[in-house]
Amino acid sequence: MKTLTAAALAAVIALGAGQAAAAEGAALPKYDWSFSGVFGKFDRAELQRGLQVYREVCSACHGLKYVAFRNLEALGYSEDEIKEMSAEYSVVDGPDDEGEMFERAGRPSDYFPSPFPNDKAAAAANNGAAPPDLSLMAKARPGGPDHIRGLLLGYEDPPAEFEALEGLSYNLYFPGNQIAMAAPLFDEAVEYADGTEATTEQMATDVASFLMWTAEPYLEERHSMGVKVVLFLLVFTGILYAAKRKVWSDLH
Amino acid sequence: MSGLKTNNAVIRWIEYRLPIFSFLDDAVGSGYPTPRNLNYWWNFGSLAGLALVILMLTGIMLAMQYTPHVIFAFDSVERIMRDVNSGWLLRYIHMNGGSFFFIVVYIHIFRGLYYGSYKAPRELLWILGVVILLLMMATAFMGYVLPWGQMSFWGATVITNLFSAIPLIGESIVTWLWGGFAVDNPTLNRFYALHYLLPFVIVGAVVLHIWALHRFGSSNPLGIEANGPQDKIPFHPYYTAKDAFGVGVFLVLFAAIVFFAPNLFGEPDNYIPANPLSTPAHIVPEWYFLPYYAILRAIPDKLLGVVAMFGSILILFVLPWIDRSPVRSAKFRPIYKQFFWIFLADCIVLGYIGAKPPEGIFLIVGRLATAYYFLHFFIIFVLSYVERPRPLPSSIGEAVLKGGGAAPPAAMAGEKA
Amino acid sequence: MAHSASPTHSGDGETRRDFLYLAAAGFGALGTAVAVWPLIDSMNPSAEVLALSSTEVDLAPIEVGQRITVVWRGKPIFIDRRSQEAIDAARAVSVEDLPDPQADEDRVQKAEWLVMIGICTHLGCIPKGQTAGDPRGEFGGWFCPCHGSHYDTAGRIRKGPAPKNLFIPPYEFTADTALFIG
Numbered sequence: 001m002k003t004l005t006a007a008a009l010a011a012v013i014a015l016g017a018g019q020a021a022a023a024e025g026a027a028l029p030k031y032d033w034s035f036s037g038v039f040g041k042f043d044r045a046e047l048q049r050g051l052q053v054y055r056e057v058c059s060a061c062h063g064l065k066y067v068a069f070r071n072l073e074a075l076g077y078s079e080d081e082i083k084e085m086s087a088e089y090s091v092v093d094g095p096d097d098e099g100e101m102f103e104r105a106g107r108p109s110d111y112f113p114s115p116f117p118n119d120k121a122a123a124a125a126n127n128g129a130a131p132p133d134l135s136l137m138a139k140a141r142p143g144g145p146d147h148i149r150g151l152l153l154g155y156e157d158p159p160a161e162f163e164a165l166e167g168l169s170y171n172l173y174f175p176g177n178q179i180a181m182a183a184p185l186f187d188e189a190v191e192y193a194d195g196t197e198a199t200t201e202q203m204a205t206d207v208a209s210f211l212m213w214t215a216e217p218y219l220e221e222r223h224s225m226g227v228k229v230v231l232f233l234l235v236f237t238g239i240l241y242a243a244k245r246k247v248w249s250d251l252h
Numbered sequence: 253m254s255g256l257k258t259n260n261a262v263i264r265w266i267e268y269r270l271p272i273f274s275f276l277d278d279a280v281g282s283g284y285p286t287p288r289n290l291n292y293w294w295n296f297g298s299l300a301g302l303a304l305v306i307l308m309l310t311g312i313m314l315a316m317q318y319t320p321h322v323i324f325a326f327d328s329v330e331r332i333m334r335d336v337n338s339g340w341l342l343r344y345i346h347m348n349g350g351s352f353f354f355i356v357v358y359i360h361i362f363r364g365l366y367y368g369s370y371k372a373p374r375e376l377l378w379i380l381g382v383v384i385l386l387l388m389m390a391t392a393f394m395g396y397v398l399p400w401g402q403m404s405f406w407g408a409t410v411i412t413n414l415f416s417a418i419p420l421i422g423e424s425i426v427t428w429l430w431g432g433f434a435v436d437n438p439t440l441n442r443f444y445a446l447h448y449l450l451p452f453v454i455v456g457a458v459v460l461h462i463w464a465l466h467r468f469g470s471s472n473p474l475g476i477e478a479n480g481p482q483d484k485i486p487f488h489p490y491y492t493a494k495d496a497f498g499v500g501v502f503l504v505l506f507a508a509i510v511f512f513a514p515n516l517f518g519e520p521d522n523y524i525p526a527n528p529l530s531t532p533a534h535i536v537p538e539w540y541f542l543p544y545y546a547i548l549r550a551i552p553d554k555l556l557g558v559v560a561m562f563g564s565i566l567i568l569f570v571l572p573w574i575d576r577s578p579v580r581s582a583k584f585r586p587i588y589k590q591f592f593w594i595f596l597a598d599c600i601v602l603g604y605i606g607a608k609p610p611e612g613i614f615l616i617v618g619r620l621a622t623a624y625y626f627l628h629f630f631i632i633f634v635l636s637y638v639e640r641p642r643p644l645p646s647s648i649g650e651a652v653l654k655g656g657g658a659a660p661p662a663a664m665a666g667e668k669a
Numbered sequence: 670m671a672h673s674a675s676p677t678h679s680g681d682g683e684t685r686r687d688f689l690y691l692a693a694a695g696f697g698a699l700g701t702a703v704a705v706w707p708l709i710d711s712m713n714p715s716a717e718v719l720a721l722s723s724t725e726v727d728l729a730p731i732e733v734g735q736r737i738t739v740v741w742r743g744k745p746i747f748i749d750r751r752s753q754e755a756i757d758a759a760r761a762v763s764v765e766d767l768p769d770p771q772a773d774e775d776r777v778q779k780a781e782w783l784v785m786i787g788i789c790t791h792l793g794c795i796p797k798g799q800t801a802g803d804p805r806g807e808f809g810g811w812f813c814p815c816h817g818s819h820y821d822t823a824g825r826i827r828k829g830p831a832p833k834n835l836f837i838p839p840y841e842f843t844a845d846t847a848l849f850i851g
Contacts, residue, residue, distance in 0.1 A: 038512055066330050070720050109720035132524075136330075139515060140523035175533070215523070218333075218340045225341075226511025233507055236696040237500030240493070243689040247493040251288065251485065313711050335716040338707035496693070 025173040028143045028150040031205065035212060038227060041220050042213055044076040049192055050210020051075060053203045056190045058134060061126065061181075063114030066135035067214050070108040074217060082108050089113055127167050129180035138208070138215035145208040147173070152204035155183035277488075279466065284487035287472035289648050293367075294470065294491075295498035296360040301458065302499055303353035308451050310346040318398065320444035322437045325400035326525045344514040350392050351517040352506050354540035357385065366592050368580030369471040375572040377464040382568045384457045389565075391450040392538065394443040401522030402532045408435045408443070410535070414548075417558040434528060474644070474651055475580025482649035542606030543599050549610040550622035560622065567629055574629050577636035584642045588635055595628045723851025725843075728782070736799050738787060741850045745787040745795055746838060747811070748848070751822060756780050758809060759823035769834045773823040776837060784840050784848065785824045789813040790833035796820060811835070 034043040051072070054064065069086035077085070086106035091113050094101035106113070114133070116122035122130035132140075141147040150173040158170035158177075168178040185200045192198050213219070258264060258273075267273050277283040317336050319328035332339035361381070364370055370378035397408045412429050416422040431438030469478065478484050485491075509516060517539055521532045537545050544561050551557035567574075582589040598621050605618040645651035724741040726748065731737055736749045749755075759773040777783055789796050791813065797803040798811035798820075806812030806819035808827045813820075818829030825834040840850045 066327075066334060068717070068720065070716075071334075109717070136523040140520050142520050144520075222340065222344075222511055222514070226507065229507045229511060230504060232696075232700065233500060233504045236693075236700060237497065237504055239689065239692045239696055240497040240500045243693045244493040244497045246686045246689050247489045251490070309708060313708050316712065317715075331715070331717065335718075337710040337713050337715060339711060339715070341707050342711055496697075 025150075025154070025171070025175050025177060028146045028173055029153075030146055031149055031208075033145060033209065033212070035209070035219055038223060040223055043209065045194060045196075046206050046209045047075045047213050048077075049194065049196060049202075050206040050208070050213075052193060053185075053190055053207040054134070054210060057184055057203075058207065059112070059115060061115055061122075061131040063116075063133040064112040064135050064214060065114055065133050066111070068109060068111045069106060071217060074213070079108070086110060127180060131181065134211055134214065136215045138212040140215075144215075145212045148211055149204045149208035151179070152185055152207070153201060279462070280492065281488045282486040284466070284469075285478075285481075285484040286470055286487045286491055287478040287483060287648055288485045288490075289472050289474060289651070290470060290491065290494075291473050292494075292498065293359070293363040293473075295495055296356050296363060298495040299356045299498060299502050300353065300360055302502065303349060303356055304451070304454065304458070307346060307349045307353060308455075310342045310349065311448070311451065313342050314346055315448060318444075320398070320441050322400060322440055322526070325398065325440060329399045341510075344510045348506065348509050348514060348517060350395065351538070351540065352502070352509075353388065354392070356502070357388065358540070361385070362596060365595070366582045366589075367471060367473055368475050368575070368577075368582070370572045371575065371580050372572065373468050374464070374471060377461060377467075378572060379569055380457055380461040380464055382565070384454055384461060385568075386565065387450055387454045387457060389541070391447060391454065392540070394447040394450070396538055397440065397443045398447060399522060400440065400526045402524045402526055402530075403519045403522040403535065405435060405526035405528065406531055406535050407537055408439065411537075412439075414558045414561070417555040419555070436528075471580065472648060473581060473583065474648055475584065476644055476648065478648050480647075480649070483647055536607050539603070539607075542604075543602035544606070546602040546606035546618045547622045547625065549606075550615070550618040560626075564625060567626070571629070574633045575636050576633070577639065577641065579641040579644065584644055585635075585639055586642065587639045588632060591628065591631055591635065595625075598624050598628065723849065726848040726850065728846040728848055733781075738799050739850070741786075741838060746850060747783070747785045747787040747799060747824070747835070749783040749785075749822075750781055751783055755809065755822040759821060759825075762821070762825075768826050769832065771823075771825060771834055773825075776823050776825070776834070778840075778842065782842075782848075783822075783824060784838065784850070785835040786838050787811075787835065789815065789818055789831055790826065790835065791816055791818055791829070791831035796835075 033040070034046070035041060054062075069082050069089075072082050072085070073079070086108050089106035089110070089112070090103045091106045091110045092101050093104050096102055114122075116125060116130075119130045137148060138144045143150070151171060154171040154173035155169060156172055158164055162170060162177070164170050164178045168180055169182050170177060171179045185203050187200055188198050189200075189203060190198050196202060216222075258267075263273055274283065314332065317328065317332045317339065319325060329343070332343050334340075336342075364378065364381070393407070393411060397404045412426055412435065415429060416426045418425060427433065429439070430436065431442060469484075472478065519534075519536065521534070524532075536542070544564060547564050548557045548561040551560050577585065577588070579585055582592050601617065601621045602625065605614055605621060608614040610618065722742055724739060724746070726739050728748070728750070731748065731750045733750050734752045734755075736747060739746045739748065751759075756773070762773075764770045764772050774780075776785075787795055787799070792815060794813050794815035796811035796813040796818070798805040804812045804814075806821075806828075808819055808821035810822045810824060810827075811820040812818070813829065813831065816830050818831035819827050820831075820835060821827050823834075826832070838850050840848055843849045
């Protein structure tokens with residue numbers, strides 16, 4: 001009990017100290033996303049390219065467990081295309097009548113299978129640092145999509161005096177400047193289905209945009225509903241103000 | 253009894269057996285005489301009520317979708333955000349509704365401080381308000397734990413550990429709060445039950461608060477009692493219309509945040525599932541707890557820090573007896589007015605410090621601001637004896653209708669002619 | 670709202686005032702109604718529930734005379750590979766005399782395969798008859814233990830309080846022995 005409390009307290013103290021010690025990464029470069037702003041919308045082609053980058057590069061280590069194949073309809077894919085895409089994955093189902101788990105082809109109602117069966121396996125396969133699930137990454141880091149894009153573009157040669165720990169890579173924008181993930185993108189890492197030139201910057205931008213969609217799939221509905229609601233409320237408030245003036249006018 | 257007049261037979265039939273219509277009319281209708289000079293700072297009580305209703309309605313719907321279990325809690329919130337019809341909307345309204353409830357209530361409290369609304373005979377009204385604030389804080393804290401993100405978990409750990417500062421029985425209390433030896437499933441489960449229960453307790457406290465309010469009626473910007481019909485106007489239609497306009501403005505701002513910056517008040521870390529083995533580098537409470545958090549951290553001793561933190565709220569209970577000045581409104585207390593603004597600035601500084609690491613200049617400023625927070629109450633105690641208030645108008649009617657005197661009425665009353 | 674305690678105004682002022690009150694009340698009512706809808710709609714089936722609205726069944730392992738139960742949208746689906754006697758019994762009945770007249774031919778796509786939602790049309794219990802040793806009722810089909818409804822080998826109500834035959838879910842044979850429900 002005592003040790004637990006002590007541990008918790010140590011955590012409280014450590015977090016204060018940790019804040020002091022954590023060297024912040026360099027300021028993230030701001031990108032002008034199509035979805036930012038009150039009227040912002042996703043760029044479907046960008047999302048589709050981002051999905052391709054995720055599937056061909058990121059998915060080797062990172063899961064996307066809150067995204068179902070059926071959700072990809074929002075990216076502009078048809079029902080048949082989604083069926084086809086989901087069938088390329090094999091998912092674990094069961095138990096069957098013999099009590100065994102079995103693998104079957106994915107269906108649109110399935111979720112993206114994670115590359116590792118659990119976090120411990122993920123950590124074990126990656127030098128102790130489990131690659132985080134990416135579904136919510138764009139909301140789980142300060143800077144959101146700018147953080148993801150910056151991180152993917154932030155791999156450089158370390159400054160002369162910098163000593164990176166064994167197995168870690170130098171990254172300009174990562175807090176502490178060293179990250180367990182080796183640079184995942186290089187030019188032409190994927191061959192885009194729509195023929196766009198796959199520069200590192202293009203891929204980083206596309207996948208960051210795609211991950212914003214996975215984190216906030218209702219962003220467009222939220223924006224368009226918001227514009228209507230706020231306009232309605234402004235008119236309503238105007239009427240209420242006029243009514244209030246009218247009510248009070250006989251007092252003076 | 254307002255002498256409810258109606259020709260509607262159904263209303264008369266019900267009214268005869270259950271006088272609910274005259275009750276409502278007396279509470280918020282034409283049967284409730286209200287000082288004629290209330291300014292827009294008096295809108296925030298009804299706004300707080302609205303925020304509470306919005307939170308309870310969305311909360312009940314969210315409760316139907318949420319799973320209070322450490323394995324499923326985070327996923328069930330994501331299911332709400334992704335699969336439940338309008339789930340994202342309900343959750344963002346509920347999440348930000350909490351922040352707006354606190355914004356509105358804090359303004360309501362500072363209005364009370366500025367205009368001396370806590371003074372006799374409204375001490376109990378004020379005390380009930382402080383009770384509501386404490387209930388709100390408990391509810392908000394437990395609600396923040398429910399999504400079971402990193403901030404949820406570590407916030408729960410840190411705050412429940414505050415009780416371990418109590419000598420002798422502290423550790424047992426913390427174990428009892430947790431239902432185990434760490435924040436875990438039993439903790440989450442009971443926080444969910446209490447998060448659902450406490451809002452209804454708040455409603456009960458609000459009923460008492462309004463009941464006490466109606467005993468002597470609203471205070472007013474002049475701080476003198478309203479006497480006679482020329483000082484008063486019926487609540488309806490005058491203040492229903494004014495409150496309705498306030499509601500409109502509130503909803504515009506609320507909607508702007510919900511739809512265009514729903515995560516503004518949130519912490520990115522809470523979109524990471526709780527991990528009991530790894531504390532986030534930056535752990536901060538929700539913004540409305542930051543001043544108390546700053547006070548907690550300003551004091552190097554664990555027990556004293558906790559005492560100071562709770563004391564910063566509990567001292568409000570005895571405020572009516574600390575401030576002994578017979579004059580309520582700061583309008584007529586030139587020195588108190590200065591100290592009011594210094595106190596407000598001090599609270600804002602504490603809030604800023606609460607979000608910063610407790611080191612270097614932040615620690616020094618935090619300590620000074622904490623010391624001043626408590627010094628303020630000593631200052632106003634002394635002030636109530638030494639300050640010479642400006643002359644009070646003899647009646648609200650005189651001040652509002654005739655103008656002149658100590659305070660320019662138009663600017664003071666705040667309402668358009 | 671329109672009958673306020675305020676002193677009377679004449680002519681235009683009054684019209685304008687009434688208009689303002691009406692507009693405010695109208696906007697308020699409309700806004701409230703629109704705002705309430707998301708609260709109600711959140712209780713409707715959510716996206717992931719709707720996504721699981723179909724079930725596929727492999728019929729190959731089922732023998733003649735065997736009945737199996739699968740789940741579709743959370744409901745039990747009775748699949749009966751009927752014997753020739755059972756089919757004959759179902760088709761020998763005079764349709765007009767039934768409580769819910771329906772020919773056996775209208776209840777199956779292939780005579781051998783009877784596919785039904787296994788929920789009694791009375792008050793929602795699950796009729797007995799799926800496993801060996803279950804009571805099958807007086808007509809060799811299914812028997813609901815809750816209030817004593819007897820169903821025949823076509824799943825039609827023959828006796829008891831149930832008003833309707835067991836319902837047929839939407840289904841199709843995607844291959845000879847592959848069934849797609851939904």
